[in-house]
Amino acid sequence: MTYDARQIANWLFRRARADNRSLSIMSLLKLTYIAHGWHLEMRKTPLFSNRIEAWQYGPVIPDVYKALREQGITVTREAQGFYSNLDGNTENLLEQVYDLYAGLSAFRLSDLTHESGGPWHIATQMSGYHAPIPNDLIQKHYEMKRMQNAH
Numbered sequence: 001m002t003y004d005a006r007q008i009a010n011w012l013f014r015r016a017r018a019d020n021r022s023l024s025i026m027s028l029l030k031l032t033y034i035a036h037g038w039h040l041e042m043r044k045t046p047l048f049s050n051r052i053e054a055w056q057y058g059p060v061i062p063d064v065y066k067a068l069r070e071q072g073i074t075v076t077r078e079a080q081g082f083y084s085n086l087d088g089n090t091e092n093l094l095e096q097v098y099d100l101y102a103g104l105s106a107f108r109l110s111d112l113t114h115e116s117g118g119p120w121h122i123a124t125q126m127s128g129y130h131a132p133i134p135n136d137l138i139q140k141h142y143e144m145k146r147m148q149n150a151h
Contacts, residue, residue, distance in 0.1 A: 001090070005050040005061045006082035008032050008094065009068070013078055015098050022074050023102070025065065026057065030109035033059045035097040040135055041142035042093070052133045054123035058114035059133055 009032045016023045023031070032048075039047035050063045067079035086094070101109065114120035119137040 001087060002046055003048045003086065003090070004082055005032055005036070005048040005064050006067050006079040007084045007086065008035055008048055009061075009064045010078040010082055011084040011086060011091070011094055012098060012102075013075055014084070015094070016102060019102075021102065022076075024073050024106045025068050025071070025075055026073075026106040027102075027104075027109055028068065028075055029060055029064055030058065030106070030113050031097060031101055032061060032064060033113055034101055034109070035094055037138050037142040038097060039090075039093060040139035041146055044139070046135050047090070047093075052138070054114075054120045054127075054129060054131045054133050056129055058110045059120050 009028050012028060012031050012035075013023060033052065036047040036052070039045070048061075050061050052059050052061055054060075064079065067082075068075050071077065101112075104112070119133045119141050122137055123131040123133045
């Protein structure tokens with residue numbers, strides 16, 4: 001099933017809140033993107049259908065950014081109107097992403113999502129900032145990450 005990225009961001013926001021953790025908008029955007037990448041790698045289908053763009057500090061999902069930007073740096077409430085009725089497999093994936101990545105700083109997450117040769121780098125090299133980052137680039141990148149981790 002394909003979701004709206006704001007549903008995924010809301011799930012991650014609630015998960016962090018359950019740990020008494022706050023997330024910056026940058027962290028939430030990067031975690032949502034990383035979950036999408038691993039979903040593409042494992043399930044070969046998109047986690048969400050929203051556009052992903054290559055902004056200066058890495059991949060951004062404009063719909064998520066627009067829904068949360070008025071809150072400032074730290075996200076204090078969910079994106080309104082996007083309820084997270086997610087299937088169990090998706091929640092399991094999000095839990096794994098949260099466990100692995102949520103403890104990293106926003107700038108470390110940004111570094112991870114715009115490394116040289118990755119989807120963000122390729123998109124910006126081809127079309128500059130705000131270029132779309134296609135799912136096939138993201139999927140290949142996360143497939144390569146899986147292979148690197150296997151060795």
